[in-house]
Structures are given as structure tokens and as C-alpha cells.
Amino acid sequence: MSFWSGAEDLPIYSYLIRGVIVYLYIFIVVKVLGQRSMVSFHPIDFIFAIIIGDIVGAPLSSGDIPLGGPLAAATLIAGLHLLLTNLALYSAKIRRFVEAEPxxxxxxxxxxxxxxxxxxxxxxxxxxxxxxxxxxxxxxxxxxxxxxxxxxxxxxxxxxDSLTPDDLNLDVTEKGYPSVLILQGAINRSNLNKIGHNVKWLEEQISKHGYKNIKDIFLLTVDERSGVIYISGE
Missing domain, CATH: 3.30.240.20 (bsu07140 like domains)
Incomplete structure (x- = not known):
């Protein structure tokens, strides 16, 4: 258990175990906090990321530091961060205090x-x-x-402003969401069923675009609304 309690002459395999533990811990924290911390990256998110990185990074560079203390402190900070962000969702006053205004x-x-x-x-x-x-x-x-x-x-x-079709009173085909039907030669049957087609239809579309085998396709997507197909070979 030297990887957990720490030692001055901590062996290399203990550092490797610590690396795996810290990676999984950060992965779980990011999942719990949600996408906001990665996408929006408000100042409070930046502060949180710096502190967490410093705390959990110390045991990876110094073998004599026990692993339990830093993980406990990081968990507390992550909990406080999660609490503040959730409170900010429901209270305008707290949101103005926690987050910067435009x-x-x-x-x-x-x-x-x-x-x-x-x-x-x-x-x-x-x-x-x-x-x-x-x-x-x-x-x-x-x-x-x-x-x-x-x-x-x-x-x-x-x-x-740039002119839009609406400014010119033009009717245009609405764009939908492109569903991936083939990725690296493998069919996504779930998406294929969702748009109401089968493998035979898919093979016909491949043939129309000059391909003989599904394995030759790197990516094939279809717009769920307009039906426009994008196809790229290996």
C-alpha cells in the first residue's frame, strides 16, 4: 500500500498506480460536474481547474506525499464548486455574485x-x-x-448584416441533423433504423456514389430532414 501512504523511496510501479487513480478520479469529477466546466469555462471554473490540478498533481511528483489527503481535499473543493454552480442556476443573486456579467x-x-x-x-x-x-x-x-x-x-x-434567404423571400430546404450511418466501414444500425431505411437501401446509395463495398467507406452521413448524403472513402 505504499502507493497510497507514500514513501521517500516510492517504487516506479507505485507512481504508475497513482497515475491511474488520479486519472480516473479527474475523469469522474468531470463527469459529475458536467459539460459546463469544459465548454463555458467561466472564471470560477478556471480557478477550480487550477486548484484541483495543483492538489492532485502533488502526489504524482512527490512520492512521500500520501494520496488520501489530496484526494479528500480535491473532493471537498469539487463538492463546493458543484454546490455553487447549482445554486447559481436557481438564484439570480448568487449567479451575479459567482459569475461575471457581460x-x-x-x-x-x-x-x-x-x-x-x-x-x-x-x-x-x-x-x-x-x-x-x-x-x-x-x-x-x-x-x-x-x-x-x-x-x-x-x-x-x-x-x-449578411443577406439571408428570408430577406430575399426565397424558399429554401430546411437543414436537419446529419446522422452517421457508416463509420470506418461499420454500419450504425441504430441510426439507420431511426431514419427508416435498411441495409439494402444503404448499399444502393453506396453504389450510386461509385463504391462497391461498405468496407470502402470511411464516413457516410445523411441529413435526417433533407436526405442529403455525404460520403467519404477510406
Whole structure:
């Protein structure tokens, strides 16, 4: 049990066991906390990730540190983080306290210098983010908002918005969700049944696209609404 209690001369296999335990622990924590921690990555999520990484990483670099204490502390912090995020879902007051609010840095085409200073955002950083949003002309911008996750979202003035089929009174085919029917030569029968087709129909579609065998297909998807097929060979 030296891998758990620790020792100055901890053998290599004990480090390997610790690595597996810590990996599985982090995997479970991420699953319990949900996708929010990985996708939105609010400031509180960033703080949590740094602390957890520091706590559970110490036993992997120092063999004389017991494993139980760091895992217990990490579990407590994960529980507190989960509690705060859940409370924020149900209470607007707690949400405003825990999470940062969006900051409008461009309002009706005017750069808000006071808000820029509040956000610690330089003009150079703002211009870079605008370019990343495919906006190079400042006169096209109506609003720019610094979101809680650190990204800037841009709302253009109406006259600079891209035309849509609705603006031109055009009827277009609605797009649906592409279902994977073949992946690396294997049929996904569940998705095939979901769209109401069988293997024979699938083989016919493959033949129409110039393929002879399902094993020759790397990826085949079909739009559930329009029926459009995408196919790519090995």
C-alpha cells in the first residue's frame, strides 16, 4: 500500500498506480460536474481547474506525499464548486455574485472607454478579437460584448448584416441533423433504423456514389430532414 501512504523511496510501479487513480478520479469529477466546466469555462471554473490540478498533481511528483489527503481535499473543493454552480442556476443573486456579467465595450458604434478599463481590455486586444469575428471595419459594429468566458461577441449594424434567404423571400430546404450511418466501414444500425431505411437501401446509395463495398467507406452521413448524403472513402 505504499502507493497510497507514500514513501521517500516510492517504487516506479507505485507512481504508475497513482497515475491511474488520479486519472480516473479527474475523469469522474468531470463527469459529475458536467459539460459546463469544459465548454463555458467561466472564471470560477478556471480557478477550480487550477486548484484541483495543483492538489492532485502533488502526489504524482512527490512520492512521500500520501494520496488520501489530496484526494479528500480535491473532493471537498469539487463538492463546493458543484454546490455553487447549482445554486447559481436557481438564484439570480448568487449567479451575479459567482459569475461575471457581460460587459458592453462598444455601444451603438461607440467604444466605451470606461468599460474597457473595467474589463482590463486594451484597444489592441479588442481589435484582434473583432478581426477574429470577421470584422475589420469599426463603422460596421453596433455592439460588442465581452462575455463571461472571455470571448467577445459582435452585433453588426443592420445594414451591414449578411443577406439571408428570408430577406430575399426565397424558399429554401430546411437543414436537419446529419446522422452517421457508416463509420470506418461499420454500419450504425441504430441510426439507420431511426431514419427508416435498411441495409439494402444503404448499399444502393453506396453504389450510386461509385463504391462497391461498405468496407470502402470511411464516413457516410445523411441529413435526417433533407436526405442529403455525404460520403467519404477510406
Amino acid at each position: 460587459i458592453v465595450v462598444v455601444n451603438k458604434g461607440k467604444i466605451m472607454a470606461k468599460q474597457m478599463r473595467k474589463a482590463k481590455l486594451t484597444i489592441e486586444a479588442l481589435l484582434m478579437d473583432l478581426r477574429l469575428n470577421q470584422v475589420s471595419d469599426l463603422t460596421e459594429i453596433d455592439y460588442a460584448i465581452l462575455e463571461p468566458n472571455g470571448e467577445i461577441s459582435v452585433i453588426k449594424k443592420s445594414k451591414h
